[in-house]
Amino acid sequence: MITRLIGAALVGLFAVGTAGQAAQAGPIVEDGAAYFVFTDGWSQDEAVVSITDPAKIEHARALLSGETQDEPHIMGRIVKRPAPYNPQWSFHIQPDSVQFFNVAIEVCDSSISYTEDHLDEAGGPFLPGLYWCPWNSRLVRELPMG
Numbered sequence: 001m002i003t004r005l006i007g008a009a010l011v012g013l014f015a016v017g018t019a020g021q022a023a024q025a026g027p028i029v030e031d032g033a034a035y036f037v038f039t040d041g042w043s044q045d046e047a048v049v050s051i052t053d054p055a056k057i058e059h060a061r062a063l064l065s066g067e068t069q070d071e072p073h074i075m076g077r078i079v080k081r082p083a084p085y086n087p088q089w090s091f092h093i094q095p096d097s098v099q100f101f102n103v104a105i106e107v108c109d110s111s112i113s114y115t116e117d118h119l120d121e122a123g124g125p126f127l128p129g130l131y132w133c134p135w136n137s138r139l140v141r142e143l144p145m146g
Helices: 002-014 054-065 112-117
Strands: 034-039 046-051 073-079 099-101 126-128 138-142
Touching: 034 054, 046 054, 054 099, 054 138
Parallel strands: none
Antiparallel strands: 034 046, 034 138, 073 099
């Protein structure tokens, strides 16, 4: 119960949403999802995130094109199992929970590999509510579909 309350509070504190950006030309969105590679900013590690919200897909594309620098970091609720598009990690970000942010509180900050290594602890004091917000995360590229 407390973990759920903390998770909900975290989302309220730093889930600012996305800026409305103009649509960018890019790869075809498959089944309403677009896939983006991101890094945590601390290591060479990369992970893939599926984004399903059209406005957030536009924001991601605007970040990659340099059209905007606002809300450059990615966050969301992790799911403790691999996704077909992100098989190298034992977790992925739940697509409908993806948010972009400028600043977040420390309790949800972690690198990709540290999250992987401590996944069994996620959802308790480590990443309460399973919300993950790597402070230095940056999109690297969009994966082409097809």
